[in-house]
Amino acid sequence: MPVNHRLLLMARPEGMPGPEHFTADAEAARSPREGEVLLATVYLSIDPAMRSWMSEGTSYQQHIPLGEVMRGGGIARVLESRAEGFVAGDWVQARLGWQTHPTIHARYLQKLDLGLGTVEDWIGPLGLSAVTAYFGLRDIGGLRPNDRVLVSAAAGGVGQIAVQIARFEGCRVAGIAGGAAKCAFVAGELGADAVIDYKAEPNLSAAIGRACPDGVDVYFDNVGGATLDAALEHLRHGARVVLCGRISQTHAAEPYGIRNLGRLAAARGRMQGFLVFNYHDRYDEARTWLAARRRDGSLRQRLHVLEGLTQAPIGLGMLFRGENAGKLVVRVKAV
Amino acid sequence: MPVNHRLLLMARPEGMPGPEHFTADAEAARSPREGEVLLATVYLSIDPAMRSWMSEGTSYQQHIPLGEVMRGGGIARVLESRAEGFVAGDWVQARLGWQTHPTIHARYLQKLDLGLGTVEDWIGPLGLSAVTAYFGLRDIGGLRPNDRVLVSAAAGGVGQIAVQIARFEGCRVAGIAGGAAKCAFVAGELGADAVIDYKAEPNLSAAIGRACPDGVDVYFDNVGGATLDAALEHLRHGARVVLCGRISQTHAAEPYGIRNLGRLAAARGRMQGFLVFNYHDRYDEARTWLAARRRDGSLRQRLHVLEGLTQAPIGLGMLFRGENAGKLVVRVKAV
Numbered sequence: 001m002p003v004n005h006r007l008l009l010m011a012r013p014e015g016m017p018g019p020e021h022f023t024a025d026a027e028a029a030r031s032p033r034e035g036e037v038l039l040a041t042v043y044l045s046i047d048p049a050m051r052s053w054m055s056e057g058t059s060y061q062q063h064i065p066l067g068e069v070m071r072g073g074g075i076a077r078v079l080e081s082r083a084e085g086f087v088a089g090d091w092v093q094a095r096l097g098w099q100t101h102p103t104i105h106a107r108y109l110q111k112l113d114l115g116l117g118t119v120e121d122w123i124g125p126l127g128l129s130a131v132t133a134y135f136g137l138r139d140i141g142g143l144r145p146n147d148r149v150l151v152s153a154a155a156g157g158v159g160q161i162a163v164q165i166a167r168f169e170g171c172r173v174a175g176i177a178g179g180a181a182k183c184a185f186v187a188g189e190l191g192a193d194a195v196i197d198y199k200a201e202p203n204l205s206a207a208i209g210r211a212c213p214d215g216v217d218v219y220f221d222n223v224g225g226a227t228l229d230a231a232l233e234h235l236r237h238g239a240r241v242v243l244c245g246r247i248s249q250t251h252a253a254e255p256y257g258i259r260n261l262g263r264l265a266a267a268r269g270r271m272q273g274f275l276v277f278n279y280h281d282r283y284d285e286a287r288t289w290l291a292a293r294r295r296d297g298s299l300r301q302r303l304h305v306l307e308g309l310t311q312a313p314i315g316l317g318m319l320f321r322g323e324n325a326g327k328l329v330v331r332v333k334a335v
Numbered sequence: 336m337p338v339n340h341r342l343l344l345m346a347r348p349e350g351m352p353g354p355e356h357f358t359a360d361a362e363a364a365r366s367p368r369e370g371e372v373l374l375a376t377v378y379l380s381i382d383p384a385m386r387s388w389m390s391e392g393t394s395y396q397q398h399i400p401l402g403e404v405m406r407g408g409g410i411a412r413v414l415e416s417r418a419e420g421f422v423a424g425d426w427v428q429a430r431l432g433w434q435t436h437p438t439i440h441a442r443y444l445q446k447l448d449l450g451l452g453t454v455e456d457w458i459g460p461l462g463l464s465a466v467t468a469y470f471g472l473r474d475i476g477g478l479r480p481n482d483r484v485l486v487s488a489a490a491g492g493v494g495q496i497a498v499q500i501a502r503f504e505g506c507r508v509a510g511i512a513g514g515a516a517k518c519a520f521v522a523g524e525l526g527a528d529a530v531i532d533y534k535a536e537p538n539l540s541a542a543i544g545r546a547c548p549d550g551v552d553v554y555f556d557n558v559g560g561a562t563l564d565a566a567l568e569h570l571r572h573g574a575r576v577v578l579c580g581r582i583s584q585t586h587a588a589e590p591y592g593i594r595n596l597g598r599l600a601a602a603r604g605r606m607q608g609f610l611v612f613n614y615h616d617r618y619d620e621a622r623t624w625l626a627a628r629r630r631d632g633s634l635r636q637r638l639h640v641l642e643g644l645t646q647a648p649i650g651l652g653m654l655f656r657g658e659n660a661g662k663l664v665v666r667v668k669a670v
Contacts, residue, residue, distance in 0.1 A: 224600075274603050
């Protein structure tokens, strides 16, 4: 049997997560029982939501018990199968956890349809971040052609797809990102009509006003806090605010106080949170839509790839410091 | 011609509105031209939204120019008609303004159907405050049987109807009001399952937790600020927050900072503002529903009646100091 290298959560972070909260161990991989498969992890997705699973407290999921394998989704290849419908060599995605050789029941696996896209597409523009952007913008945001759309964390895993979906749907799109390189990517590669470097703007609200001179119909919020507050000042009548992420608040010393909710009320706007898992039975719809635009070359995706399982905790810290350039993944095994 | 007594807006209030911002004058009423009617004002409705019309700044309506008649809705009787479909003696509602004898084009009038309810019903449980509660709770709040509903300013013009609609629809209802008398009204007359006296509670969130031990599916917000923030802590999964009013913020020295928006996101909740005028083509639906419950005696309404046009500015101040007991109206002419 191969050796299963694992990263176990050993301490609950107060602030930024990092290697100090994990310990590595290794054990022989477990042979699959009836209905199970043995997998080789190829990619792990590094996502902001993972931070909340590390702490006790309010999350949409149970927190991870100390001493257990860190939870995380990714893509793997089947090494050995005792489950109907799966054979060695199949590509699957699942909650693999931070380990190189998980053994998992087939009911928790989704086989990748490589007719829709490559393995890298499945971690990127067909992955859960992209599907999140799709449902957030269309179902929660009620996207309509000619909407003025504003996306924060526009260079990130969800944001970069949201910018492009809005553009494909005939909207005017402005993106907020941190630093010249990310802003160049959002304007150049993703084709945003306007871009705001929040790190270079002393007055974010004024900058949004310049980037969105006619106001905002849909604000896709990955950031929360002061960015959300500034965006509220520019809502148009009937605006929709999509609460997707709030990465600015994860490590805030205390919660930011939103002062401009009156603007939401005055605009008769709507603000709504959601979870991509609620759309589970419509993932195929999103992936078919995204794959078509991937095939014709219009949908771009920038992956920021870290090499090796031990990079995963470092990646989590990078994510919250905004040091990633694109959708952050760890490649556990070369493909 | 009768004398038209008027109250003109003469100064824009910095804080609380009151008689010092108005001046009274009198002139001969204007004879109606073709298409117009001459009216005798009977009731004027005193509503929080009127305060925003007095100031320059963001409102859903143009502010009132200085020197002009104060804007306000109410009920009147036709004295003389040169409009088809209206005859002397008809009852109508309209944006009458703060004046005793307006002359108005018939296109701006709605005739009261006294088969649906009395004149007092039309200023109360069939009036715009009641219709606001109806659409806010049902369309914006997406009210469903067995929802746990929380209503702030529960003794007020909109709140008292919202409490009862929720109860009629088979929901569990908690109301927030200020002072023992209002709370007794909300629990006793309106039949709320629980009531919170915010003036007597050192910790509003804890009090909401006791009044709504299973959390809140629909929060009907007439108050904004700290009350809204406290309510957010108790949202259930899929909760809806109806942004109807924000009376606590109208005269706040600076806007309150909402810290618990993360709870809305975590609950995958929705928060939405609205304006009753957007439902103009469905007012009949609301009034038919309300009238049926008024006729069978189940729908209660407490009117707080001030006597005489000169009381209108005083009433506006009372409203913002929470001194009214029920829906606040001015009776301009005895009926």
